[in-house]
Amino acid sequence: MARARTRRERGIDYWPGFVDALSTLILGIIFMLTVFVVVQYYLSQEVAGKDTALQRLNAQIAQLTELKDKVSEIYVDYKGSVFNQALINTLELEGMIEIAEAVCLSAAARKESRGSHYHNDHPERDDNNFLKHSMVYLRDGKAVLEYSGVTLGQFPVKERVY
Amino acid sequence: MKIKVFRYSKDSGRSGYDTFEIVPVPGMSVLGALFWIQDRQDDSLSFRYSCRGAVCGNCGMLINKVPRLACRTQLADLTAGNCDIDLRSYPALKSTADWDIKTEILIEPLPHLPVIKDLVVDMDRFFECYRTIEPTLKPVDENPEHERLMQVSKVTELEEYTNCILCATCVGSCPVNGKSEGYMGPAVLAKLYRFHIDPREAGDGARLLAANTGSGWWGCEFHTNCKKVCPKGVPPNQAIGKARQELKNMGKAPPGFEK
Numbered sequence: 001m002a003r004a005r006t007r008r009e010r011g012i013d014y015w016p017g018f019v020d021a022l023s024t025l026i027l028g029i030i031f032m033l034t035v036f037v038v039v040q041y042y043l044s045q046e047v048a049g050k051d052t053a054l055q056r057l058n059a060q061i062a063q064l065t066e067l068k069d070k071v072s073e074i075y076v077d078y079k080g081s082v083f084n085q086a087l088i089n090t091l092e093l094e095g096m097i098e099i100a101e102a103v104c105l106s107a108a109a110r111k112e113s114r115g116s117h118y119h120n121d122h123p124e125r126d127d128n129n130f131l132k133h134s135m136v137y138l139r140d141g142k143a144v145l146e147y148s149g150v151t152l153g154q155f156p157v158k159e160r161v162y
Numbered sequence: 163m164k165i166k167v168f169r170y171s172k173d174s175g176r177s178g179y180d181t182f183e184i185v186p187v188p189g190m191s192v193l194g195a196l197f198w199i200q201d202r203q204d205d206s207l208s209f210r211y212s213c214r215g216a217v218c219g220n221c222g223m224l225i226n227k228v229p230r231l232a233c234r235t236q237l238a239d240l241t242a243g244n245c246d247i248d249l250r251s252y253p254a255l256k257s258t259a260d261w262d263i264k265t266e267i268l269i270e271p272l273p274h275l276p277v278i279k280d281l282v283v284d285m286d287r288f289f290e291c292y293r294t295i296e297p298t299l300k301p302v303d304e305n306p307e308h309e310r311l312m313q314v315s316k317v318t319e320l321e322e323y324t325n326c327i328l329c330a331t332c333v334g335s336c337p338v339n340g341k342s343e344g345y346m347g348p349a350v351l352a353k354l355y356r357f358h359i360d361p362r363e364a365g366d367g368a369r370l371l372a373a374n375t376g377s378g379w380w381g382c383e384f385h386t387n388c389k390k391v392c393p394k395g396v397p398p399n400q401a402i403g404k405a406r407q408e409l410k411n412m413g414k415a416p417p418g419f420e421k
Contacts, residue, residue: 078206082172083279086205 053120057108064101071097098138105145106134115160125159163237165195166261167207168270170277179259180204181266186237192269193221193232196281209281216393219329223281224270226263227255229334231393240267250385252337272334288330291346295354295372302364310362323356323401325394332388332398344377348388348398351379355401367412370405379405380419 071094078086112126113119132147163186170177182199190198193211200207212218214233221232226240228247239245249255254273261268275283301310312320332348333339339347346354351373358369373379382402389397409415 076205080171080173080206080279083208083282084206085200085208089205 054108057104061101061104061108064097064104067097068101098143101143102136105136105143109145110134127157131157163195163241164266165199166259166266166268167196167199167280168259169207169280170271171206171279188238190237191233192223192225192230192235192237192240192267195237195267196232196269207281208279217327219327222272222329222331222334224254224268224272224334226268229272229331229391231329231331232269234393237267247390249335249387249390250337252340252385252387254334254340272330274334274336274339275330285330287343288328288333288347288349292328292350292353295346295350295357295369297353297357299357299360299362300364301362312361316359316361319359320356323352323396326352326356326392326396327394329393331391331393332396335387335391337385337387338381338383342377342381345381346373346378348382348402349396351382351405352396352398352401355405358405367408367414370409370412371414373405374409374414374416376416379409380416 074090076087076090078084107117110117110130111119112122112124112130114125114130131150133150135146135148137144137146163184165182165184167180167182169180182203184195184198186195193214196207196209209223210220211233212220216231216234222229223232225232225235228249235245259268269281271277271281271283275285275287278284326349328349330349336348338345354369354373357363358365379402382399384399386399389399410420
């Protein structure tokens with residue numbers, strides 16, 4: 001018994017230090033893991049958000065096509081010849097749907113942000129690719145997107161920042 | 163809630179009143195109620211509107227026997243009696259319809275202007291008269307080198323009249339407009355006075371002389387209905403009074419009006 005006690009007193013007891021170092025290491029790893037998880041969460045959200053913006057726009061274009069079919073079936077009951085707002089509203093609705101389609105089509109293709117047009121994927125203005133007018137034409141009943149040049153004035157074009 | 167609306171159609175020749183039962187929502191204006199009727203009950207109903215915010219002056223009509231903008235008049239205010247205006251009476255305010263003020267809101271076209279359809283009136287006479295006063299700035303110096311600066315006090319004075327949105331509710335409220343078709347009316351005279359006091363114009367009295375007749379400044383009988391109904395707080399009666407005084411001071415008042 002006495003021999004055993006003396007050996008324990010003399011030997012270096014490195015266990016507490018080892019446990020200390022190990023727990024610190026584990027803590028460090030857990031911290032790193034947490035950071036990774038948080039970053040991954042935000043990153044995935046960002047990427048998914050970008051997808052939904054474009055998806056939403058495409059869904060809207062599909063919806064408009066559906067509406068267009070429905071509008072063609074509208075029947076105006078009232079036949080008055082003076083200030084017939086039932087007729088005016090119907091004609092305006094037809095126009096609005098066509099304009100909405102033109103707006104969605106050109107917005108989906110314009111991969112930049114400019115003025116009131118804001119694109120989640122591309123928050124920057126891109127003069128190299130998109131310094132041009134979006135022109136939508138109705139050809140054989142289908143909306144077709146084309147572009148036309150911009151007549152520049154005496155002032156250099158630049159991003160408007162406030 | 164019941165809304166009683168004047169109807170007229172040239173096609174059918176019918177002239178009378180229709181009563182609609184509407185379900186009001188909080189914050190609903192008279193214009194909102196008209197949209198509600200047009201959307202759900204009768205799409206043959208016609209009325210003028212544009213901005214929906216008391217800026218364009220399109221939706222002037224006679225609401226509960228007071229000329230108002232439909233977009234600026236809340237249904238709740240009408241039923242609660244919060245916006246009653248005591249007007250000097252004239253023939254158009256006399257009861258033409260069987261109308262219960264407690265349960266119904268009565269909507270009629272603006273008086274003193276020909277009705278085209280339902281609540282839509284012919285504004286041509288009003289705007290033709292407006293054109294005759296040349297309602298554009300006629301500056302003394304044609305091409306100044308710098309912008310024309312004005313005193314703040316002058317601008318404030320002008321603003322009282324430039325706030326006019328030409329909705330013609332004052333014309334619909336003016337007893338004189340009701341009895342004499344040739345009378346220029348409150349809005350036009352207020353606008354004419356606004357150019358007279360504009361410091362950028364010559365201020366030689368030419369603007370005052372442009373309406374120095376019995377159908378101009380001197381036609382007014384100061385019922386002050388115009389100021390009471392104006393949705394923008396313009397006081398045409400004040401402009402007319404000042405113009406008359408200035409003409410008298412110039413010794414230019416027409417015979418019979420010198421005093």
